[in-house]
Amino acid sequence: PIVRSSDRVTDRVGFIGLGVMGAPMARHLLAAGHPLTVHSRSAPPVEALVAEGAGRASAQAELASLSDVVITMVPDTPDVELVLFGASGVAEGAAAGSLLIDMSTIDPIATRSFAERLASNDVAMLDAPVSGGEVGAKAGTLSIMVGGSQQAFERARPLFEAMGSTIVHAGPSGAGQVTKACNQLVIASAVEAVGEAFVLAAKAGVEPAKVREALLGGFAGSKVLEVHGQRMLDGAFEPGFRSALMAKDGRIVLSAADGFGAPIPGFRNVAERLEAMLTAGRGDLDYAALVTLLEDEAGVALHPEP
Secondary structure, eight states, X not given: OOOOGGGGGXXXXXXXXXXXXXXXXXXXXXXXXXXXXXXXXXHHHHHHHHHTTOEEOSSHHHHHHTOSEEEEOOSSHHHHHHHHHSTTOHHHHOOTXXXXXXXXXXXXXXXXXXXXXXXXXXXXEEEOOEESHHHHHHHTOEEEEEESOHHHHHHHHHHHHHXXXXXXXXXXXXXXXHHHHXXXXXHHHHHHHHHHHHHHHHHTTOOHHHHHHHHHTSTTOOHIIIIIHHHHHHTXXXXXXXXXXXXXXXXXXXXXXXXXXXOOHHHHHHHHHHHHHHHTTOTTSBGGGHHHHHHHHHTOOSSOOO
């Protein structure tokens, strides 16, 4: 029987997608005592979680049939659609009254369509993308932005609390994905701006590290300037979040802006820069490496060669 919200802490949870973010998120749910079944394309993280006490499912439909709440954490919009509605997908196995929580970062307009399709089978859906990267996923301190009904949100709250420290119910279906798109717009734009500022300083013969130090004390101070600014100065571009994924998120921002008729002239240039990272073969570098395009164009180097 489906476990109702009054007993929601005992909801059986299924987790699909055990990548860099998904595996530690699932681990937090297991540690919090939620009965957990997992499924992923890659075997090693499944094996690791099974060894820690999770159950395994060979297909998404089987996982859904064993779960009251299914969580998906996969790369992009087509992946979510395939997991939900493809052959042996979640929709095939999900019982009436169950809940689907998509924590991927995908298109908000498609999200609303997915929610409507699931609702026709009496399956509720929350869109709940996250911010905080691998560090936040491992620490259980993610920021979680949620769209969907208040009732579904309250049912899912204990699950969110196991994975994140900032949990915001942003509004109805799609609102979580819109919020995440806004998040990515601001962060990527700030990374580009910091890179431009550092390269301007370098071209003018001013030490970028001194510029960063001064800016951190004023209105230009930000987490991006603090963390990614230091990455740029150090040339430390091992990915916390790959440029290829930020470019994908940039496409989501553009699609949402076009779909809702919102002007985003500043970000359009940033989205082009993110695509240029892929063209340059730098998609596997952290998106702070956006500055390398500027360095190439300006003929300067902010950081010592390795």
